[in-house]
Amino acid sequence: MARYTGPKSKIARRFGEAIFGPDKVLSKRNFPPGQHGNNRRRKTSEYGIMLAEKQKAKYTYGVLEKQFRNMFEKAARTNGITGEILLQNLESRLDNIVYRLGIAPTRAAARQLVSHRHIVVDGKVVNIPSFSVKPGQIVGVREKAKSLEVIAASLAGFNHSKYPWIEWDEAQKAGKYLHKPERADIPENIKEQLIVELYSK
Numbered sequence: 001m002a003r004y005t006g007p008k009s010k011i012a013r014r015f016g017e018a019i020f021g022p023d024k025v026l027s028k029r030n031f032p033p034g035q036h037g038n039n040r041r042r043k044t045s046e047y048g049i050m051l052a053e054k055q056k057a058k059y060t061y062g063v064l065e066k067q068f069r070n071m072f073e074k075a076a077r078t079n080g081i082t083g084e085i086l087l088q089n090l091e092s093r094l095d096n097i098v099y100r101l102g103i104a105p106t107r108a109a110a111r112q113l114v115s116h117r118h119i120v121v122d123g124k125v126v127n128i129p130s131f132s133v134k135p136g137q138i139v140g141v142r143e144k145a146k147s148l149e150v151i152a153a154s155l156a157g158f159n160h161s162k163y164p165w166i167e168w169d170e171a172q173k174a175g176k177y178l179h180k181p182e183r184a185d186i187p188e189n190i191k192e193q194l195i196v197e198l199y200s201k
Contacts, residue, residue: 047198047201049194050194050195050197050198051198053190053191053192053194053195053198054068054194054195054198054199056190057087057090057188057190057192057195060107060188060190061090061093061096061107062095062107062108062111062129063090063130067130069199071086071089071090072086072195072196072199074089075089076199081183082196083192083193083195083196084183084192086192086195086196087183087186087188087190087192088180088181089132091165091180091181091186092132092133092134092177092180093129093130093131093132093133094114094119094121094126094128094129094130094131094132094133094139095107095110095111095114095129095130096110097133097139097166097175097177098110098113098114098119098139100163100166101139101160101166101168101175102154102155102158102160102168103119103141103151103154103155103173104150104151104154105150105153105154109150109154110129111129113145113150113151114126114127114128114129114131115127115129117142118141118142118145118148118151119139119140119141119142119145120139120140120141120142120174121133121137121138121139122137122138123138125142133177134177135177135178135179135180136176136177136178137176137177138174138175138176138177139174139175139176139177140169140172140173140174140175141173141174146173151173155173160175162187163181163185164178164181164185165177165178165179165180165181165182165185166178
């Protein structure tokens, strides 16, 4: 199963954002990595800006290049605003829904929970992180995994009202995916129009 396994703090520093979750290194060194990271003055080209935005989206959602391009092409074939549809499709991934529900503290941890068969969709175990959850489906924790410390710690004090497109049931440790999120509700700092322009070149 393909996933990014390289240095995460270095990537976060490149974008100046904690895209993989809280990062102590980023707060101490809020400048690009490398020998001259603290005193770079080189202007980034228009293409470089668009490319960086695509890279940021890929790293944020934990998707590799081929998979990301396939998702873009699928979004481009769908009626509507391509960039918005792309983000909605990324948000509909099972690993992302698990993260949004607060079951895992990061998307990487959510991906691991899914891969290790701790997550169910409509009562059935699904171990494919890229599985596309449909509105109306219920994503929850498998019965024998409900006592896992990592899940309990992540859910402790989690504010589910941040994400109005998901309805959380504390007793069942499950959430219903009500509908695809509106762009204004997605908190990620991603300029999706730049990604559309990059792929349209």
